[in-house]
Amino acid sequence: MPRVGLDINKIIETAVEIADQEGIEAVTLATLARKLSVKSPSLFNHIKGLASLKREMSLYGLRLLLEKLKNSIEGKQQDEALYAMAYAYVAFTREHPGLYEVTIQAPEVIDGELKKAGDDIVELIIYVLKDYNLDYEKMIHTIRGLRSILHGFSSLEQSGAFALSVNVEESFKYIIKNFIKAIHRVDRK
DSSP states (O other): OOOOTTOOHHHHHHHHHHHHHHHOOOOOHHHHHHHHHHHOOOOOOOOHHHHHEEEEEEEHHHHHHHHHHHHHHTTOOHHHHHHHHHHHHHHHHHHOOOHHHHSOOOOSSSSHHHHHHHHHHHHHHHHHGGGGGHHHHHHHHHHHHHHEEEHHHHHHHHHTTOOOOOOOOOHHHHHHHHHHHHHSSSSSO
């Protein structure tokens, strides 16, 4: 019988907390059960196992990221919206480093719900980029470039690779500013 007060949402929230504080490798059923003050078998009333839990965490992360990105661009257009989206993305990775790590991992099998959640983020980026009047191919190149910049920056920052004395925030601002300048210079033909 499921424990009162224990549900899938509480399990996911606790797993995210562990991941963000200790890393995704620290998320095990034993660690989760200990943190929730239950025995490991109690978790199986709500999840199928660790892979199932990580899938739920990934879905939660994608949806949370989408929400943060949507909120960041509200009332903004073109460059202002793109700046806001980039900063919101990096803020998400800083706030949820463990969740981000599980969110970007490709699922082991094709999962329609995860694909839809990822596609929703891409569609939001397309919505922001539509004001730049890029053709389809250039739009895809731009999305891939933006994702590469944001993921690369976030991953390097999380691994402590930005040890030089120049301000990291200024570096990020410089990178995004020049990426946006490049979009404006794209040949529209």
